[in-house]
Amino acid sequence: MKEVVNNSWSTGNTSADIVIVLMIITSIMVLGVAILMLKVIKFYVKETINPVPFATPEEREIRKLEAEALRALEKKKPTIWTKLMQLKPLEEEGSLVMEHKFDGISELNNPTPAWFMVLFYGTIIFGIGYFLNYHVFHYGKLQDEEYVAEIEKAADDKVAFLSNPVNSASAVNENNIVQSKDAAVLKNGQALFATRCPPCHGEQGQGLVGPNLTDEYWLHGGKIKDVFKTIKYGVPEKGMISWEKSMSARQIADIANYVLSIQGTKPADPKAPQGNKE
Known part of the structure; x- marks a missing residue:
């Protein structure tokens, strides 16, 4: 019984809400119609007291011409683009026409745009400042x-x-390297030599494409600093690459020490001497 009463109460509330909404909408529509009626009545009273005469076609044409004349007299405000480009309106181009013609074509004497003149004078000012700064007062370095x-x-x-x-x-570098006969240095240098140098100098340094490294003759100097420098920077014109990008300075030093350690050995089938004896 209680549930039936609640349902009846809910249905009654919904119906009341709908009625209220409809009444509000009706009130708004009545208000709108009343406002329109007031405007109509106001216009009717005004026309009754002071009626506006209907203009003839000739009068309408005269008024149109007068309005156009007034608009022509009004000076148009230039836009930002017009100011930057120093442009003149079409009705003023007649004053810009130059006297001479080319093939019947007239030329307009348009002024140089303001932005261009600013850049032009700006470069002159910059040039003067640059000259004074670097060549007169020497504040800046050349x-x-x-x-x-x-x-x-x-x-x-x-x-x-x-x-x-x-x-x-x-x-270590080519200026401070000192020759070493340390066994660990020579062993490391030998291992590095075996993986990089045999294609040109042979497995025992006897020389193939490159010169023999076991004799007393040297193309680019036989001192430890000379050998280090040759390995580091290479000899591009002779086909020897630079190793400074693929090996550390310590690795280059170890190979240089190993190369000097094999000087005087007698490998099989050595290449003929090249360079100067040291």
Whole structure:
């Protein structure tokens, strides 16, 4: 029984809501109609008191011409694009026509755009400032001076890098290398030599495409610094590549020490001597 009462109460509430919504919509429509009626009544009263005479076709044409004349007299405000490009409206182009003609074609004497003039004078000002800065007051460095400064800085950075114990593997170079007869160095150098050098110098350094490394003759110097430098930078014109990108400085030093250690050995079928005796 209680459930039936609740359902009846819910149905009654829904019907009441619908009626309220319909009444609100009807009220809004009545209000809109009332406003329109008031405007009609106002217009009717106004026309009754002071009627507007109907214009003839001739009068309408005259009014149209007068309106066009007024619009022509009004000065149009230039747009941003017109200001930047220094453009003139079409009705003013007659004042820009030059006297001469080419093949019956007239030429307009348009002014140079403002943005171009700003750039033009800006480059002149920049040029004067550049000249004073670099060639008169010497506040800035010229390119050759910057190059020298960069070279000096690179040299200082290199010294600092090589003096750091952390970079000991790269500390050795063609200027500070010292020949070593340490067994571990020579063993490591021999292993590196065996995987990289035999195609040109033979397995025992006897020389194939490249020169014999066991005799007393050298093409590019037989000192430890010379051998290190030759391996590091290569000899491109002779076909020897540079190894500095594929091997560390320590590895190059080990191979250079091994090459000097095999000097005086007597490998089978050695290549004829090349270069100068040392």
